[in-house]
Amino acid sequence: MAATAPITESETETETEPLSYAEFLARVPKVELHCHFPGAVFAATAIELAAKNGTELPTDDPNELYRYTTITGFLTALQAVSKTLVEREDFARVAYETLADGVRTGNLRYREMFFNPDYHSPQGATYETVVEGIGDGIRRAHAEFGVRCNLIAAMSRYHGPDAAVALVETVLAHPHELVIGVGMDDLTPEGKEAPELFVEAYTLANEHGLNTTAHVGEIDGSTAHDVLIALDVLGVDRIDHGYRILGDPTVVKRARDERVHFTTCPHSSVWLYDFTFEEHPIRQMFLQGLRIGLNTDDPPFFDTDLGKEFVVGAARMGFEPEQVAQLCMNAVEGCWLPEPEKDALREEFRRDIDALTARLR
Template sequence: MTIDAFIDALPKVELHVHLIGSASVDTVLELSRRHPGNGVPTSEEELRRFYTFTDFPHFARVYRAVNSLVRDPEDVATLVLGLAKDLAGQGGRYAELQVTPYAHHLVGMPMREVTQALDLAARRSLDDHGVEMAYIFDIPGEYGEEAARITVEHALQEPPAALVGFGIGGIEQEREKYRDAYRDAFSAARAAGLHSVPHGGEMSGPETIWETIEGYGAERIGHGINCLSDPRLVAHLRETRLPLDVCPTSNVCTGQVPDLAAHPLPRMLEEGLYVTLNSDDPPMFATTLAGEYRAAARTFGFGVQELAQLARNAVNASYLGEDRKQALLKEIDDLA
């Protein structure tokens, strides 16, 4: 079996992907035709040109444009189902999708209707595409106390059935000024039984990773690639087996590393860190979850065993039930 054939057949779990950033050209085309006159192309050819990644400012422009098309709960469900279809075509079996309730609040979507849309989309993702979908509600970190409050309220008062985690994203450097509000939000979410899955160490140094651990009670960390400059942190991550959800192509596109060859993923593994492989905002970065495995094979020379271990890591770090975990692990072991 060739490495490409192995990657195609490998059962995959996606632990770090954003609702807006997961939107494919086909999905955005559906939304742009549903809501015309919004500055987003409604012809496929023009939209594909618009969607082609060039640099980070262009990515931000595309992200904002797609976000502007998400106006009602039906649009939310369309995005979830679009991701499920895309994952099904590349061996994806399960995803923990990051949803930002504050963005929906800002356009006036009622919490209950958003929850109903997420519940419906989760059922249809499994029924129509064979992909099990769970959700993580995340705070946009630059928006402060109101964003934290709205996110917690939605998570505690009107949670979708498949809500498993609570996170924070956005501009990491902006979090310190809202430190107490964010700590309180995570404390409330954890008390309600949600897992703590914050971003940290993506666009800032080890200090934000420490804050996710000490302030947010992190059980898994999004990115974490800037941990290596702090030996004490590396030792802590290694000893606690705290998973880091790494997204290599995203890190190149956002300018955190100059190219894939310079990505710290191989060194993180050499240091004995617990790493999973993910896609973040895949269509906007011209990647897929399977594409991340291919890039790891091509760039770092990872073979079947290394890729299989990354897939196992994702299963074990997920919030799937134990029976589902064991079934997926057996599939991976049988293939490898």
């Protein structure tokens, strides 16, 4: 599963021997703002949970479960795997395992992770069970590795605007210190992003002080205009993906001037769309001055991990060491931590990145 050597929290500060570029890429400290909890379940874990809870999966071979060739195959697997999580301990296990993997492969320090309550409610897991269970896993990972994590409740476009409003109402009715914002993923039943349909849910979230983000400008057929709608009509704080913004220089300028943060995902986008690492919109977005970070999206589903997004993704996209440092600092700027905590993270990242850069051979 891991593409890189294990990492411990303190070694970057004490070691002195030279580092290869791959080691540097794996070890630079990272904030991750775009990873989906249901998309972070390891295949072997899903198979064990399915057996424990008596739920169906298309295969009990961990090497086959995530082997699909179409987006429909991916979404079908995602839905099937979501159904294997039922009890509080199941959510705790998956949260712990994915955070441990982020630390081990990519020196993850802080993550804001999407979760989709609506994926789990048909199996009887209440909103509280999901949040408390994930919270248990987060606390365990924090105790063992020092990594931190907050949560973003994600509306599924597939379930429509009314379900989106209902989800925001649920979040507001059950305030929890870990749940700091709402987002939106998936596609409408027509296979569209159609951000304008969800204005009511976002208005409600914004009125109550939740942080907001949305997947837009991602899929084939979406445009820079969808990014504009997310910013102006939905009033989001940041954009997930957003690659199609490059189709309109005026929207690029606007996002650059306003320092909008984009949570981009190298491996999932190369898998899903007609992109290559060597000529990727992520690279163009960076060169045009947009504030972007690199993220895993649904790591085991796209055969990736946080280390690999940098060791393979950043390297093949042509990012130089100082540009990688910028990507890592961008993610700190884009996160929703309170300013004093963000400031501490800035200082920690700057110190560790400088120490690692000095060791590059």
